[in-house]
Amino acid sequence: MLQVSGLAAAYGDSQVLFGIDLTIARGEVVALLGRNGMGKTTTIRTIMGLTRAVGGSAEFAGTPILGRPPEAVARLGIGLVPEGRQVFPTLTVRENLVATAANRLGRSNPWTLERVCALFARLGERFSQPAGTLSGGEQQMLAIGRALMTNPDLLILDEATEGLAPVIRAEIWRCIEALKAEGQSILIVDKNLKVLRRLADRHYAIEKGRTVWTGTGADLDREAEVVHRYVGV
Amino acid sequence: MPPETGARSKLAVAALMVLLAALPFAADALGFPATTPLVTRMLIYAIAAASLNLVLGFGGMISFGHAAFYGIGGYAVGILFQHARLSEPLFGMMLGTDQFLLAVPAAMVLGGVAALAIGALALRTTGVQFIMITLAFAQMLYFLFVSLKYYGGDDGLIVRRRNVLFGLDMRDDKTFYFVVLVLTAAFFALVWRIAGSRFGMVLGAIRQNERRVAAIGIGVYRYKLAAFAIAGLGAGLAGGLWANYARFVSPDMMHWTKSGELMVMVILGGAGTLFGPLFGAAGLIALETVLSAWTERWQLFLGPILLLIILFFRGGLSGLVALLSGRLR
Numbered sequence: 001m002l003q004v005s006g007l008a009a010a011y012g013d014s015q016v017l018f019g020i021d022l023t024i025a026r027g028e029v030v031a032l033l034g035r036n037g038m039g040k041t042t043t044i045r046t047i048m049g050l051t052r053a054v055g056g057s058a059e060f061a062g063t064p065i066l067g068r069p070p071e072a073v074a075r076l077g078i079g080l081v082p083e084g085r086q087v088f089p090t091l092t093v094r095e096n097l098v099a100t101a102a103n104r105l106g107r108s109n110p111w112t113l114e115r116v117c118a119l120f121a122r123l124g125e126r127f128s129q130p131a132g133t134l135s136g137g138e139q140q141m142l143a144i145g146r147a148l149m150t151n152p153d154l155l156i157l158d159e160a161t162e163g164l165a166p167v168i169r170a171e172i173w174r175c176i177e178a179l180k181a182e183g184q185s186i187l188i189v190d191k192n193l194k195v196l197r198r199l200a201d202r203h204y205a206i207e208k209g210r211t212v213w214t215g216t217g218a219d220l221d222r223e224a225e226v227v228h229r230y231v232g233v
Numbered sequence: 234m235p236p237e238t239g240a241r242s243k244l245a246v247a248a249l250m251v252l253l254a255a256l257p258f259a260a261d262a263l264g265f266p267a268t269t270p271l272v273t274r275m276l277i278y279a280i281a282a283a284s285l286n287l288v289l290g291f292g293g294m295i296s297f298g299h300a301a302f303y304g305i306g307g308y309a310v311g312i313l314f315q316h317a318r319l320s321e322p323l324f325g326m327m328l329g330t331d332q333f334l335l336a337v338p339a340a341m342v343l344g345g346v347a348a349l350a351i352g353a354l355a356l357r358t359t360g361v362q363f364i365m366i367t368l369a370f371a372q373m374l375y376f377l378f379v380s381l382k383y384y385g386g387d388d389g390l391i392v393r394r395r396n397v398l399f400g401l402d403m404r405d406d407k408t409f410y411f412v413v414l415v416l417t418a419a420f421f422a423l424v425w426r427i428a429g430s431r432f433g434m435v436l437g438a439i440r441q442n443e444r445r446v447a448a449i450g451i452g453v454y455r456y457k458l459a460a461f462a463i464a465g466l467g468a469g470l471a472g473g474l475w476a477n478y479a480r481f482v483s484p485d486m487m488h489w490t491k492s493g494e495l496m497v498m499v500i501l502g503g504a505g506t507l508f509g510p511l512f513g514a515a516g517l518i519a520l521e522t523v524l525s526a527w528t529e530r531w532q533l534f535l536g537p538i539l540l541l542i543i544l545f546f547r548g549g550l551s552g553l554v555a556l557l558s559g560r561l562r
Contacts, residue, residue: 048448074450086445088438099434100449150450 001026001061001185002047002078002154008055008209009046015054016042017209024154029186031200033193035232039209040189041083044158048080049073061153077105079152083159083189085139087146089132093123096131096142101149116145119175137168144175155179156187173199193231197221205230245558253414257407266406270478271522273410275515276417277474282498282510283424284467289496290505291428292460293440297364298351298371299495302465304487305347306340306472308378311390311482313339318393333396333403333412337473344469345462347374352461356454359443371487378484389483392476403477413474420467425507427463436460440505501539503551512550516542 007020017039024030032040045051047058049070058066065073074080088096094113103110117124120141126134131142140160147155157176161169173195180186180199190196196203197217205213205226213226220227253272260268281303288294313336316322316329323329330336355366384390395403403409427433435456438446447453476482485491494517502513520538524531546552 050444050448070444070447071450071452074448080448082445082448086442088441088445090441091434091437095434095437099431099438100446100451102450104450146449 001028002058002187003060004043004047004056004058006056007043007046007053007058007066009042009051010054011042011051015209017046019056019210020046020206021211021214022204024185024187026153026185027183028202029180029188029200031196031203032187032189032206033196033203033231034206035230038206040206041158042209043206044080044156044187044189047073048078048156074150074152075104077151077153079147079150079155081140081143081147081155081157081160083162085136085143087131087134087139087142090130092128092130093126093134093142094128096146097123097149100146103151105151105153107151110151111148113149116148119148119178120145135168137164137172140164140168140172141175144172148179154185154187158189159191160188161190161192193220193227241558250418254411257410261407269406269410271518272515273406273413273478275511275518276410276413277471277478278495278498278514278518279511280417280420280474281468281471282495282502282514283421284464284471285495286499286502286504286506286510287424287427287436287460287464287467288457289499290503290509291433291440292436292457294356294457294461295364296355296367296461296464297489297492297496298355298367298369299464299468300487300489300491301351301371301374302344302348302468303472303475303491303495304374304378304482304484306344306469307476307482307486308384308390308472309340309343309469310336310396310473310476311392312384314392314394314396314476315384315390331394331396333398333477336396337470337477340473340476341466341469344472345466348465348468349458349462352458352465356457356461368489368492371492372489375484375487375489378487385483387484389481389485392480392482395477395480409478413478416470416474420470421507421511424467428507432456432459497539501542501549503549506548506551508554509549509551512554516550 002022002024004020004022007017008015009017020043032043034040042051046053047065049065049068053066057064060076060078063076065076091099097113097116122138123141123145126138131139134142144160161172176186177199188196188200197220200217202214202216203220204211207230213230256272257269260266285296285299288296313329314331317331351367351370355363355370358366378384379387395409397403398412401408435446435451439453439456443453472486498513498517499510501516502511503509520535521531524534528534542549546556548555
């Protein structure tokens with residue numbers, strides 16, 4: 001579904017990605033691993049058209065996406081849950097979900113407010129509250145809900161559990177697992193290897209802007225030094 | 234920002250409407266007949282400010298050239314009237330008109346079309362560039378109309394009679410007041426609908442973070458342009474009404490100080506609120522009227538008063554009203 005090869009990207013004059021290779025098949029959950037500053041978020045931003053690509057190629061569902069504006073990439077069916085949640089603080093929970101909702105790919109069973117609230121019960125309780133007044137965990141749930149309301153083929157989660165209380169984290173992981181069970185394709189960046197090992201079908205390790213390792217959760221268990229070297233745990 | 238929809242708000246709006254409807258009669262009875270034209274002026278400016286509020290308050294686009302569309306609306310009425318009076322064809326084919334139902338919609342359409350054209354270029358920029366480009370376009374139009382000697386140039390254009398609307402006596406200040414009041418209510422109702430619609434929500438989201446909205450798959454430019462064009466339409470309406478009210482249009486309607494005045498009204502009233510522009514327009518005109526009757530150097534006193542309101546009441550006069558109604562509760 002998503003095929004990225006040799007992706008290179010730069011912020012102004014300083015190049016940060018040198019060769020990212022990545023593929024995601026339909027229904028697959030793929031994790032991007034790597035220490036801070038190695039280019040995980042930049043990879044996602046470049047795929048989304050938020051950072052300028054300077055080389056390589058990326059295709060989504062057979063369509064080249066590099067050089068396209070972010071809204072065009074999103075319209076092809078990629079739902080981004082950005083790092084740091086980034087809900088619209090003065091809009092209510094409902095407005096955050098409804099404002100950008102769409103079913104561009106014509107899904108037969110599209111996401112609705114009811115379905116999002118069934119997934120995240122807490123959001124239903126806060127429906128007409130401004131999003132800025134929610135707790136961090138609730139805002140994260142809202143950000144995921146907002147992305148789901150665009151009915152994406154591929155959901156991208158950037159640090160979805162960062163800085164949250166363990167209880168809330170567990171709740172979000174449960175929801176991501178439920179999404180996986182429904183066959184949702186997911187690209188996920190997170191530091192929680194313990195959960196990712198079990199959840200993700202495949203892993204990519206990124207170091208200094210390059211893909212340096214790829215394998216399954218079982219491979220990660222076998223090759224402990226990979227984990228140590230690229231993830232630093 | 235969610236539109237005010239609670240039962241209390243509905244009651245307040247109804248009370249405001251009753252008050253405004255009764256005003257001309259009360260003014261006559263109390264022996265202040267000049268109040269009616271004064272409030273007419275406030276309402277016309279409220280429409281102009283509310284239209285600017287759509288882009289400035291709801292959409293976060295700081296347009297410093299909004300008076301251009303206001304002036305275009307005014308000149309639409311003025312030029313159509315002149316051609317009708319002289320029975321001279323306009324552009325060699327169209328006749329002018331003194332019909333309210335033709336001239337004022339023409340003012341709106343022209344304001345909207347001008348906003349669409351200017352917005353299409355200006356909205357490719359953001360921030361300071363956007364402010365400067367909207368300002369530059371408005372000043373270009375200002376100088377264009379200064380140079381149009383046929384339409385009075387610098388001296389402006391006199392509209393001998395107000396436009397004709399059915400059999401109404403538009404010369405009567407009270408009748409004209411009610412025409413303006415109905416249109417003001419209609420325009421505020423439109424803004425209220427927009428603010429509560431999905432379009433309004435997206436606009437609010439764009440104000441908070443444009444890139445974020447784009448990353449969710451929304452073509453930000455089209456939304457901003459649509460809001461800008463609707464705002465131009467509203468300003469055109471206000472300009473058309475002003476030409477009828479003052480029976481005079483001049484390039485000053487497009488001057489950057491007029492754009493600034495509209496911005497002050499929006500900010501004074503509370504940007505991004507439904508009734509802020511109404512409070513702002515009424516407040517500024519009331520202050521002007523009172524202070525200028527009292528002293529020639531009225532602007533010297535206006536400045537500090539505006540400063541105090543903006544510093545001490547978050548959300549401008551709307552904030553003040555909310556604060557007071559909260560106390561009453």
